[in-house]
Amino acid sequence: KEYLIIDELSYRFRQPDRGEVVVFRYPDNPKEYFLKRIVGLPSERVKITEGKVIIYNNQFPEGKALDESYYIEDDVVTMGNKIITLKNNEYFVLGDNRNNSYDSRRFGAINKKYLVGRAFFRGWPFSRAEILDSPEFKI
Numbered sequence: 154k155e156y157l158i159i160d161e162l163s164y165r166f167r168q169p170d171r172g173e174v175v176v177f178r179y180p181d182n183p184k185e186y187f188l189k190r191i192v193g194l195p196s197e198r199v200k201i202t203e204g205k206v207i208i209y210n211n212q213f214p215e216g217k218a219l220d221e222s223y224y225i226e227d228d229v230v231t232m233g234n235k236i237i238t239l240k241n242n243e244y245f246v247l248g249d250n251r252n253n254s255y256d257s258r259r260f261g262a263i264n265k266k267y268l269v270g271r272a273f274f275r276g277w278p279f280s281r282a283e284i285l286d287s288p289e290f291k292i
Contacts, residue, residue, distance in 0.1 A: 161270035193245025204230035
């Protein structure tokens with residue numbers, strides 16, 4: 154029940170980036186839209202274990218845990234045990250409300266063709282109005 158302004162143009166000129174909040178069509182029912190944060194990028198391996206999200210890529214072949222303290226409370230734990238290697242056009246998304254989020258832990262990676270755009274501004278409810286910026290991930 155939030156009203157968002159979505160940037161639908163940026164991804165025509167650049168690739169989505171880790172930390173961005175995106176709107177995408179749910180692959181099993183493209184009439185439904187989801188709002189989640191990108192944590193895994195194409196060709197990376199994402200591992201969720203012991204409450205942490207670990208990213209494996211060329212920069213961190215041994216893996217590096219994401220520091221998500223920018224947008225998740227310290228007492229929130231990312232539940233589940235999952236390992237997934239993303240294809241060239243896939244993204245791993247998680248909801249910020251990890252305890253109640255239906256996300257890539259359940260439905261898998263999101264193909265880029267389902268991405269609608271980057272959530273840019275929340276305008277409603279007024280008490281939560283803000284520009285939705287993307288954190289600099291510390292991995």
